[in-house]
Amino acid sequence: MKKKIIILGSGFSSLSAACYLAKAGHQVTVFEKNKQVGGRARQFKKDGFVFDMGPTWYWMPDVFEKFFADFDRKPSDFYQLNRLDPAYEVYFGEKDSVSISSELHKICELFEQEEPGSSKHLIKFLEMAENNYNVAVKDLVYRPGVSPLELITAKTITKLNQLFFDIRRQIANRFDNPRLIKILEFPVLFLGAKPGNTPALYNFMNWADFGLGTWHPKGGMVEIVNGMVTLAYQLGVSFETNSAVEEIAIDHNGVAQSVLVKGTRHTADVILSGADYHHTEKLIREKYRQYSEAYWNKKTFAPSSLLFYVGFDKKLDHVSHHTLFFDAEFDEHAEAIYDKPAWPKDPLFYASFPSKTDATFAPEGKEAATFLIPIAAGIEDNEEHRKKYFELIIGRLERLTGQELREHVLFTESYCVNDFVDDYNSYKGNAYGLANTLTQTAFMRPRIKSKKVKNLFFTGQLTVPGPGVPPALISGKIAAESILKHLDS
Numbered sequence: 034m035k036k037k038i039i040i041l042g043s044g045f046s047s048l049s050a051a052c053y054l055a056k057a058g059h060q061v062t063v064f065e066k067n068k069q070v071g072g073r074a075r076q077f078k079k080d081g082f083v084f085d086m087g088p089t090w091y092w093m094p095d096v097f098e099k100f101f102a103d104f105d106r107k108p109s110d111f112y113q114l115n116r117l118d119p120a121y122e123v124y125f126g127e128k129d130s131v132s133i134s135s136e137l138h139k140i141c142e143l144f145e146q147e148e149p150g151s152s153k154h155l156i157k158f159l160e161m162a163e164n165n166y167n168v169a170v171k172d173l174v175y176r177p178g179v180s181p182l183e184l185i186t187a188k189t190i191t192k193l194n195q196l197f198f199d200i201r202r203q204i205a206n207r208f209d210n211p212r213l214i215k216i217l218e219f220p221v222l223f224l225g226a227k228p229g230n231t232p233a234l235y236n237f238m239n240w241a242d243f244g245l246g247t248w249h250p251k252g253g254m255v256e257i258v259n260g261m262v263t264l265a266y267q268l269g270v271s272f273e274t275n276s277a278v279e280e281i282a283i284d285h286n287g288v289a290q291s292v293l294v295k296g297t298r299h300t301a302d303v304i305l306s307g308a309d310y311h312h313t314e315k316l317i318r319e320k321y322r323q324y325s326e327a328y329w330n331k332k333t334f335a336p337s338s339l340l341f342y343v344g345f346d347k348k349l350d351h352v353s354h355h356t357l358f359f360d361a362e363f364d365e366h367a368e369a370i371y372d373k374p375a376w377p378k379d380p381l382f383y384a385s386f387p388s389k390t391d392a393t394f395a396p397e398g399k400e401a402a403t404f405l406i407p408i409a410a411g412i413e414d415n416e417e418h419r420k421k422y423f424e425l426i427i428g429r430l431e432r433l434t435g436q437e438l439r440e441h442v443l444f445t446e447s448y449c450v451n452d453f454v455d456d457y458n459s460y461k462g463n464a465y466g467l468a469n470t471l472t473q474t475a476f477m478r479p480r481i482k483s484k485k486v487k488n489l490f491f492t493g494q495l496t497v498p499g500p501g502v503p504p505a506l507i508s509g510k511i512a513a514e515s516i517l518k519h520l521d522s
Contacts, residue, residue, distance in 0.1 A: 035059055036302040036520055039292055040276050041248060044072025045502055046492040047307030048261040049509025050516075054305075055268035057106060057517055062269060064294055067278040067456060071258035072307070073464075074502070077342055079444060081396040083253065084342040084403055084505075088225070089385045090355065090504050091248040093170065097257070100510070104264060111260025113251040117390060121355035122248035123219075124433050125212055132353065133216070136247050146264045148210035158207055158217075164242055166237035168192065177511050178476045178497035195389060198289045199222070200236055201228035214414075215359050222407070225335020225500045226468035227367045228251035230344065235469065237472060247355065252393050252503070278308070281316045281489070286330035289489040303488045303516055307509070310479050310495035321485045333473060335406035335465035336370050336498050337450050339414075341423055344443040345400040351434040354389045358382050358426075360433060366407070371468075374409035376418060382426050390424065399443075411461035414450035423447070465501075466494025474499075481508075481515050490516055 040047050043065040055061045069075045073087030091097075094114070103108050108114055119132035131147075137159075141152035176183040184196075218228040220238035225376045230326060235358050250256045261270070261382055273294070280293040281304060291300045306313040311329050314322040328505075361379040362421045369377040385403040388395035395401040404426055450462030467473050479496045483489040492512035494500045 038062070038303045038305065038516070039064065039301040040305045040307060041292070042066070042072060042307035042493070043070040043274075043312065043503035044307050044493060045074065045258075045261070046494070046509040047072070047305070048258070048511070049264055049506045050305055050307065050492050050513040051265050051270045051509075052104060052268055053513035054516060055265065055270045057513075059350065061265075061270045062299070063265075064273045064276045064292065064299075065270045065272065066308075068275050070272060070274065073457065074254050074258050076253060076255045077446065079342075079446070080344060082342075082399070083387075083394045084271060084401060085255065085385070085387070086251045086340075086342070088254050088356065089387070089403060091250060091254070091257075091502075092223070092245065093503040094245060094248055095505055096170065098193045099303065099509070100249065100506045101260075102262075102322060104268075106264065108250075108257075108260070110432075110507075111263060113258035114248050117247045118295075119353050120242070122353035123355060123357045123359055125215075126346055127433055128351070128435050130351070130356075130433075131212070131216075132242075133444060137243060140243055141145050144213060148208065149215050149403065151210065151213060153159065154207040155472070158204075159240060162236045162238075165192065165195070165299065166240040166244075169234060169237050170241075172501075173475070174498040174507050175435050175476070175511065176497075177301045177481055177515055178478055179480070179482075181476050182437060183508075184475060194488045195234040195236075196232045196474070198229045199229050199234050200233045203230070203233040203236060215363065218363075219357065219359075223501055224469040225465045226470050227371055230333075230468070230470045230472050230473065232469075240394060244364055249352035249354065249387070250392060251391055253387065253391070257502075264327065267381060268325055278316060281313070283317055283321055283486055283489075286485045286487075286508055287485065289483075299467040299489075303490065303520070304348060304492045305338075305492060305512055305516065307491075307493045309458045309460055310493065311460040313491065317486065318488075322391075323484050327487045329460060333371065333468045334410045334461060334463045334469045334471050335494075337410040337453060337459075337462045338448075339406045339408055339419065339422055340441075340448040341404040341426075342446045342448070343400075343404065344395070345402060345441045346443050347400065347437065347441050348398060349400045349434070349438070351391070351492070352386050352438050353358055355384055355385065356384045358384070358429060358433065360429070370407060370409045374412050376408065376412060376422075377406070379410075380422075380425075384430070390406055406452070408464035410450070414462065419449060421448045460495075466499065469499045481512050482519070488519075490519075
């Protein structure tokens with residue numbers, strides 16, 4: 034029997050769930066707070082420049098392929114995908130950078146140049162990482178996170194020990210060169226935790242990096258959103274933008290019944306929230322909330338971000354589409370994010386120059402740039418900090434790449450903690466959800482299905498499987514399957 038399902042938010046997890054639920058024959062309506070769909074994967078446009086406001090990396094292409102294949106489609110039906118070469122560039126000092134090739138044998142050559150004999154260790158490390166990828170990403174992450182027994186299978190039983198030691202130690206036992214160690218630890222940052230707090234099993238991110246490669250959808254990450262929305266429309270999903278949900282009504286039997294949007298009540302058989310988990314529970318009466326303020330406050334959150342969207346009046350030299358600036362000490366920056374939350378003294382930062390490979394991002398002869406500094410969630414955000422850190426990174430960029438840039442800046446727009454709160458109701462203004470530490474993995478994350486409210490479900494980066502675009506697609510599928518199982522019971 035067709036059921037009426039309401040979804041809060043239109044990020045990747047919500048779009049994914051909407052497609053699966055509509056495919057199963059249900060009536061699905063998505064309410065989006067903002068004027069654009071896509072959650073964090075929105076675009077900002079100004080004076081002919083285009084910027085991905087949120088995610089800019091396209092990793093794990095097989096997850097996207099698997100999603101679209103579930104609907105007898107493929108990514109190329111909706112957007113053009115190109116593999117980047119180099120995948121990215123890493124700066125360690127002034128005019129001192131290395132480029133990570135899209136070809137594994139060239140990556141091995143780079144490792145040999147940096148540390149003779151290291152390529153053999155790299156190949157063995159990547160064999161283990163690929164095996165972990167095939168177990169974790171193709172199996173474990175599609176499980177609903179309701180029991181520790183989900184982690185125990187014939188394939189995983191020999192890998193459980195990797196949950197109890199960290200990836201930093203695993204890498205340090207194989208490599209001595211600090212530059213190579215930084216490169217190998219970098220993919221873990223997508224999981225939102227320090228390498229020293231991330232289980233070694235997550236080295237599958239290194240296979241995602243070196244094995245599966247870095248890709249770019251022409252037109253930006255919003256093209257994935259557009260493709261999913263097109264698919265959702267074809268399946269019968271309805272979208273209501275500029276429509277923030279103000280309340281979730283629960284009857285005296287503890288059953289979610291309706292949502293309040295702009296003063297109008299909309300009834301539903303099932304409510305699924307892809308909005309911030311903490312915020313969603315604020316929409317219901319306190320006795321029906323599963324997690325207290327103390328619970329959330331004790332959790333280890335992935336970083337927030339200070340972002341700058343910058344238009345340059347010329348093409349930049351000595352940078353790649355994705356460029357990482359690792360010329361500062363990571364552990365000191367990480368301490369300011371996780372241990373003693375504060376504005377970092379000398380931060381690492383990341384820059385995306387998509388107009389290097391995609392002409393749609395900037396007018397001819399000009400450059401679009403997005404700069405990102407990871408910062409602690411919940412720290413003070415004001416214009417003074419924003420101006421200070423823009424001057425810091427533009428100065429570093431000039432020095433490291435050997436070019437004058439300040440006088441070529443046409444405009445700068447910033448985005449930080451306060452904006453994440455305002456636009457996404459993000460808890461403490463976090464950008465990436467909960468970090469994937471051992472105690473926040475799988476069944477130890479907030480639940481997909483509410484324990485206290487019948488017919489209320491959750492999806493997204495604060496529940497399973499975790500932060501990132503591919504995990505968000507998977508989270509939507511897990512949530513949809515949980516709802517369909519619930520409806521069939």
